[in-house]
Amino acid sequence: MDIAGRLRAKMADANLNETQLGKKSGVPQPTINRILSGESASPRMPTIAKLAKALRVSPEWLMYGNGDDAFDSNVEATIGPTRYYEYPEISWVQAGVACEAMDLFNVGDFEDVHPSDAWAGPNGFWLKVRGPSMTSSNGMSFSEGMIILVAPGSDVESGQYVVAKLIDTNEATFKQFIWDSGRAYLKPLNYSFPTVEMDDTWSIVGRVVDAKWPRSVL
Known part of the structure; x- marks a missing residue:
């Protein structure tokens, strides 16, 4: 399963559509759509961290499929510096x-x-x-x-x-x-x-x- 499949599966589990996930995560709906459609196969890690937090899954699992999808509220994803x-x-x-x-x-x-x-x-x-x-x-x-x-x-x-x-x-x-x-x-x-x-x-x-x-x- 690729990132689009993992994201789609967790959105279904949470009963969230693209717009609802966008509002909950702070990630623009068009960005979510690009991931789901495969247009954006390697999203930025800050984006993944926001989506993972909203869906209560591990950022590493959502991005790479590594490990399990368990969410740990005591661990913050290391996403590196981002210039705004x-x-x-x-x-x-x-x-x-x-x-x-x-x-x-x-x-x-x-x-x-x-x-x-x-x-x-x-x-x-x-x-x-x-x-x-x-x-x-x-x-x-x-x-x-x-x-x-x-x-x-x-x-x-x-x-x-x-x-x-x-x-x-x-x-x-x-x-x-x-x-x-x-x-x-x-x-x-x-x-x-x-x-x-x-x-x-x-x-x-x-x-x-x-x-x-x-x-x-x-």
Whole structure:
């Protein structure tokens, strides 16, 4: 059994779905989904430690299958030092002009400040997910109220998640970027919403490099 199988089995034992485990552990639901799907076969040890604690299993067993799955509350996993970065949470209106006006922001402009171990560049920022367009009933999902970390100016590949904006109005949106047959599209994860073809009226603000529930709802 691989890490995905061990994680899935313990989630079933605890009667937890991805979203519930994310809230209980503090690990973003998209990260849990990547582990379960096999996309992330070697997650970071801090992530494993959080999941193991939430599921009351040994981190070593969950990660490697070593020993038994017994949980020892008197033993803390040695996960090594982790470097964290802090980025401001800004509004969607600010996101639309982020590339041009980021140097004008001051502390009073921020909604909040959140940490991440993902590097989003010197001008990275968080946004709170609005609406259900990126909520899926299966697989990857970003529920309303989650926060996403945007790395402005990052290179984007097909299948990655981005914040894009309409150039004329600076109205920003969060979607999956798809490149197909020489054309670019902004695809929602909720099939009730339409996929939009990107033309010269759109531009990419940045790539999403992290997602999680804010501390207030964990």
